Amino acid sequence: MSSLKDITITIDGKECKGVFGQTILEIARENGIYIPTMCYLTKVLPIASCRMCVVEVKGVDGFILSCQEKATDGAVITTQNQELYRERQNIMKLYNVNHPLECGVCDQSGECDLQNKTMEFGVDIQTFTAKDMARPVENWGYVSYDPSLCIMCEKCVRVSTEITGDEALKVKFGGYSSTIENVKKDKNFATLGEAASVCPVGALVDTNFKYSSNAWELTKIPSSCPHCGGGHDVIYEVKKGKIYRVSNEAEFSTMCSASRYGFDFANENVTKDTKAFSRAIEAFNSAESIIFANEISNEEALILQKLKELKGYRLISYEARAYQKFMSAYSKITGKKLYGGDLKTLSKSEAIIIVGTRVNDDAPLVKYSINMASKHNRARVIYMHPIEDSNISNIVTQFIKYDAGSEEGVSALLADTLLRDIEVPNEIRDILNELDIGNLSAETNIGEEELEDLTKSLIKKDRYSLVIGADLYSHPRAENIAKLLALLEKYAGFNLIATPPAGNGMGISLICELDDEVKGKTIGYNVKGDFTLSAFGGGDLDMPSLIQQEGTLTSIDKRVVPINVALDYGGYILNDIANELGLKSKYTIEYTKELPLESGFKNIEFDSLPDNYSITGEENRGYILSEINTDIDNSIEEPLEFEGIDGAVIYNCNPQEHFSPFTAISKILKNEPNLLGSEQFAIAAKLKDGNRVKFVIDNIEFSRVFKIDTSLKGTIALNPTYDMGLSTALLSSYRFNRLEKVGS
């Protein structure tokens, strides 16, 4: 691209500054000038189907499409005049030709762009007619499509292509009979909910929401995703104590499917059970350890930390602890408390390496960003993992398979390969020089030519990203892996994202001094303990779910984002217990401003946290953690030899729609928690499709139906963990395990 050149244009008499490359519409919006659109969607590239945004440019014949055409220096633009109004009015007339008038039963009514613009352009008579045709409604699973309502703006297709990357929706051309088609109906992608969320009319809607409520009767409660760790905005739409659907600021942001459809996890009809509360206080007084899942707010994490300081509890949260240790080792190389990367930079990368995460399932928002980089920048995407993922073959340009367990060797090979021509401190160069590449190559099963291809992919590219994930945090050599990979951020300029655990794992890791092992009696919070606090109901004392609390979460973008009460909760909360035990705080959110400064949190009141997007889509939600410097220690160990994991292997991995027992209880999200493996796995594990198999990981017994998944290859099967209720958060070991059957 040509370098950024400042330009000045005049829109409706107002002088506006911009840079070359910006469209007329972008500059107009930045300057608060309104140009009507029907198909424009800020978060994707211009679609240019509606033609409503036409403007006039002095000296240029004809109408100019402001959404797509770049502004040139000195252009003088008129956005409103009679001729433009007339054409826009005619377009609105066209949109209304044969558009069904049963707005009363349309889900979109009340928030429909077609209704709004029809009013705006005073279309009170229809001068055009066309013979209509039969267009049957289609149910695609999570979403339903009514082509007779569709205005063919193509926003949904763009979201499917450009953001979620499921590439299920396409335009089927053909004049008036053109329509949107789902070319991957069999997959029933939950991400189609993201496509539906940008539909300006009622053509593409959530099947589950259809005909359930008028849009204007719903109260919108802004919050943040409790599930995926991405911390994206969500809006709970509530009526009479019930959530009808979850929406978001879809003009600018995109949600994970778990938050769109997994919203029915509130702990309902709870009252203050004083007896249970007394028992809880007793239990806290006799417990030595508190063990908890990731689905708590920053403020709750701080309460637990303060209780630790007050009462000496051991705080146990396995995933967060693993992440904490990993990041602590990581910061020894970079000198920064957290990784330097963020999703926006990732989405603008030209080359991306992914290691140690089945990213499509582990982190939907990360996958979206990688897909955007692939679509916008033709990014080279190098996916390194023991299991190939056919769901992202449209994004990945090179798959490098390594042996499960060899992540330390993989990290060393990457560091060696990518730092070869880069200046690094002598002690690090010495370490790299001592690596036995041949041996690492043999252990990891990564060929040198694969690394050569990888290097070639990066030639003449800038804007590299590295995405790493949970396979590494739970690895026995996590800390050395962290240091090896941190070198790439520090010295090779990688935009690095260490995908945090789901829920609020990042917040917990930054707020709590976590311990490694349980001692004595335990309090479990959303985990089975000797005394169990549970937001699922059925524990020893009920707790509110994240949908029933206010507070903050910490996101993958290192952003502290607010959550709000969507549904009321009548029982006791953690703060009540804490107050009883000696802390003093009327409301949980009084802790927001006390979140630890030394971890980058800021001294800001909960009620002062902003929660909006600017007109051009700048996210202004909560705040971004301050960058915290840490001490540097360049010592890195030589990778240890490791024993391969032979035979049939299982990999703990949830499907994209699921993260925890809170999504497992969703009635809308569909998934059978089966063990999924290839034919080859079936042979290795001596299993047949439909067999039940039992195995134990971290003392948790799984009983799974085995299903053959023909999209998988090799001898590693996917084992979901989200449905294990109060046991899920007890999983702590490395994600790959040899399958040891304990029965069937």
Next chain:
Amino acid sequence: MAKLLFSTWQGEFIDNRGKSSNEWSESGFKLPETYHGEKNSKAFIGWDGVAIFDEDIDAVELANQYASQYQKYSEACGRCAPGRWGGKILYDLLDKIARGEGSHDDIAHLKEISQTMMTTSKCEIGRTVPKPILDLMEYYKEQFDRCIDAQIPSKHYNGDISYIAKITAPCTDMCPAHVDIPAYIEGVRDMLFADSLSATRQTMPLAHTCGRVCPHPCEDACRRANLDEPISIMELKRIGADYETDHGLGWQHPYPPKPLKNDGKKVAVVGAGPAGLTVAYYLALEGIKVDIFEELPVNGGEVAVGVPEYRMPISKYQKDIDLVLEMEAVTIYNNHRVDANRLKEIEAEYDATFLGFGTRLSKKVRAKNENPKMGGYWGAIDMLDKVNLWNKYGIGSPASNELKDKVVVCVGGGFTSMDVVRCAIREGAKKVIMLYRRDEKTIIRNTTYEEYHEAVEEGVEFIFHSSIEEIFDNGERIEKLKVNKFELVPDPNGGRAQLVKIEGADFEIECDYLIPAVSQSADLQLLPEEWDMKLTSWGTILTNGKDYMTSKDGVFAGGDCEYGPMTIVNAVGQAKRAASVISRYLYNGGKCTLTDDEIMEDHLSKLKVYNKNEKITGWMPNIPRQVSEKLGVDERKTNNREVNLGFTGQEAIAEAERCMRCYYISMVAV
């Protein structure tokens, strides 16, 4: 032959109605008055007007049918509000009038909707469809009025006239392979890169190749040039092709090959170059058995052994080659030299034979003492064979054994000579000189600006207005050359400037190698004498340029051996047409026929789709054409790395957004 009765084509207004035949005016355009053979056209209607050849024309139904084509056309439309709804309203209203149910209000609405479509539609198809309809409504108003006032159907509403339509675009028309360029560019804009490639493959199997080394005649017919600069059409083709490689995609074509017919019919193809591969591809798509005979151990013809690695990496070309050779219906026989006797056998054995053996004999420079057997005299084709067979396949030995530290003189001026000099640099020659009879401007026109400038950067010395008079040797090797200098003397009468030798300006060049790359000729010795095959005056195989059958029944020819040394895309275009003709020839008793689509294609080429004087409206001018990054001179001149890095994603999309989607519908009534 029909006579032109009325025309509004491209602003030329002719109305011969009611005039005596000696008062009739003629059109300056090559309008399709005769459709095909004996069949006359009744009317021609298209993006820039309407022409009527028959008194009996039903203007209402003509307009109606034209509007209906817009509904049938499935590639582009339904993608903007004015096009999707407007086009349908246009058709419905016209049909209402044509069937005798219309009103004068409908005429008003037609004009209104036409206005909206013409100002705001996304592509030219929506912007141009109303134009000839409005012309008909104006100049054949009485026919519209009659239908409305009497409430009767128009006179040919019953369907007794055939209408043949064709979609084109200026770029598509100019491309010898008629690639659906707006579709593949839209694929890039929509970020549906596989769809982009599929669109290319409809008429162009060699997407990797023609996304890299095509001289892109299409860009000379890009309407965007009327506004600022043409779209970088060729480089956008590469995006879809590279996507295929990057993601290891399977079959990319709008539909899968038909099952192998297994009916005993089979076609022989001589030469696995661009023409041969293309014929095989489109025949195999139809399920027709094809055997290819290739003289070399490697496939791809001149693009493989002629075009150097740094311009056309073999790993990419191989994708195109494998695409064809891996088809079920295709068998390749390598190291299979076809001579005249073998060709007779093949012709007897196969139901049709396609000759695509190119032009692989280097022509001489025509200097005194020119002896091709003399040491140091090295024909361009042989030299490039050696370079490429080694660099791409490890066959033979490096040409640097010969060229390192040597002085190399090449005589040429076209692509082949550029390949020679730039390869010589890469093989380590001490000094490389290009002698060219004409000037710098001409060499750029014959090749490309980039090609010439990159050669200069790499250190090639160009001596213009020069030619070799005499070659001196020591009996074993060439030692030096005597070179004449010329000047261009303008013709005072305004004719073409003449090259005149400058007396006393002769000079000598000491050199080790002389590589003539002036032109190549076809090896006609492989044609059996008794066939007495008709040839062109420039020594290539003669066909009629439409069905590509030679004077020998059942033997077809295409590519360089038919046309003379030309471009890949030309070979592909000819071969695609030949494949289509052969596919019918095999099953209709040996007749050569063209489809309506092909007949229309030829009409449109004659008429010319691109109008360089047209004023463009509705687009922001001065949006610069994107330029892809190239390797720096030091990064490239000692190796064979691909010089052109191709567009980044952002560049590609920005360039695709400049495309104005100049789809047009044309239609003939017969």
